[in-house]
Amino acid sequence: MKKICFFSGDITRSGGTERVSTVIANQLVKNKKFNICFLSLWENNDKLFYTLNDKIKRYTLFEKVTSGKRILTYVHRLRKFVKSNNIDVLIDIDGILDLYSIPALRGVKCKLISWEQFSFYVNPYVGYRKITRKWAAKKADAIVVLTEEDRKNYEREVNVKGILRRIYNPIEIGNGEDICYNMKSKIIISAGTLNYNKGFDMLIDVAKIVLKKHNDWRWVVCGEGEERKRLEEKIEKNNLTENLILKGNVSNIEEYYRKSAIFVLTSRTEGFGLVLTEAKKEGLPCVSFRCPAGPSEIILDDINGYLLDCFDIEQMAEKINQLIENQDIRKKFSDNSMVGTEKFNIDKISEQWMELIEQI
Template sequence: MHICFFSGDITRSGGTERVSAMIANMLDKSTDYKISFVSLFEEADKPFFAIDDAIDRHVIYPVPTHGIQHYFTTVKRLKILVKQLRIDVLVDIDGILDMYALPVKRSTGVKVISWEHFNYHQNPGVPYRKITRRWAGRRADAIVTLTQADKVLYESNLKLRCPVIAIPNPIEPLVGESRPYSADSRTILSCGRLTYQKGFDYLIQVATKVLPEHPGWTWLVLGEGEDREQLEQGIREHHLEGRVVLEGRVDNVEDYYRKSAFYVMTSRFEGLPMVLLEAKSAHLPIVSFDCETGPAEIVKDGVNGYLVPCFDTDGMTKRIGELIDDAELRERFSAHAMDDTERYAMRTVAIKWVNLFKVSLK
């Protein structure tokens, strides 16, 4: 069976690309499926996240090509690739790609699985995503959501002719030498693209209240994005230079998790945030806004972290202050970081994907 993951650009450094590479590598190692990627285009020479050498990569366009004006050409080229490569299943790793894959399904018979990484109520940057979701509900062979909560949203809001399956992202063990959690760290960590979704403007609001009361503590933000200039301006305005540090894109993210005291997420919305799963694998306590899907399925409030009502910066300030002031609390939360994580184990996630492929090909 040839399983092909369809991406906008698999060389990007986003969470979608990271988990897609993880799943593809896992399937390549644990099954006899042929695994490949097709991207609309690839801007970088190689993927940011490692993809096994046995996994082929293909592109629809040799150079970056954007715009709805290329729609029919894209569908035609994708159809040619599906036939040439004898692809059995296309996994659209962003639901918006269904707009290209579903017409190809109709003309070739390829199975299409719509893998949605945003929650049902979010349509970031693409207003016609709502249309493709309704289309997928009628024409796809399956829709994959990241959380049970999002599965319920799809089933409640769409007239479905295909199953909706909740398959979470897996927890990936940290690479390299591990060490027990140490509450001696004075570093708060956050990661993500510097963009509206991730809510780093809220982070600066919270840091303005927290850090002046706790000298010696530093808040590191890993990631790059279009909001960098705006965030840097906020840091300067609140005199947080050297206290809130935008580290940019880093290759050794595991080292930062290991050296941090706890993790904070200020996102406006998520699907299932990989950063929280990564924080758990590093045994870090977590403080997170309880946005609509994701955090509540990962964090046990008061057991291994805190869930704060969305955008309650005062509430988040209070919870972060509690963790800073109480090393024993951080140790206790860390000890329970991996509670109830079997469903995120790589083997559990692999079984769910393999079962889905078996069902989709019936």
């Protein structure tokens, strides 16, 4: 039985990275060939935000959030954990963790998969992410990216010594009979971490135009993050507090999708765009900027949504208004919501992960 460890910053967080890694782990643990566990740098919350199979054990390198420690301390603890637990494959669920994993696994039989969650040309939060990507290209046994666009970026920009594989983030796709689009809804929904890359500041600019014309509609944003205060101030400044609501983190995001009429993504960048696949699964027409990378591989323009120039506020507002004012287009997009999503089927995605693990 192969021992597979997903390495995370903090698996108790509520982000898309944590969500998709728990989904994949829950699928892989069904295979009797695999013994799955999670290792976090630390766990900042008492409970997991997303469900994890009871068979999957969780560990931490540190008991609490740690700052000021040298990188070598992280490397030493990770190396000790891998050796003492006889880990066969370590999966970094964010490429930045390669900073610790690559030196920790030197001379150890454990294989390394670097699972990159961000677009190649984007270096959010930390400046040395660009360096770790090039390091992973030389040292990791495999690199997993989320889009074809990013796979081509890696091929063009770096010489990947190991395996380079595009594996989409999955959705559980039914037969479509459970989709029940709410034609009477007057709610627009968006979701994501409240940070600069997600572009919620631009969302407010769009909302100002849309909600001025359609003041009987509401726009709900699900998610939390460091930009909340700044966004609240901008919402208040634009007199949108009654119609544009920041809900914070929600555990029942599917219920919000089902009560909504339109999903909107205003991101500057995406690693994939998991929220788009979630919205499509619930039958929602989607409107998004054609940002790197992901939306153009998820939305079929003018079939189940609109893909718009980056970052044309007026154009996005115009297309949302068009959807609000034309139920026939909304119905058409909803009926076609699952067109092109076969490639995201969770069974296909888990098979690709199993094949990669066996290959390395």
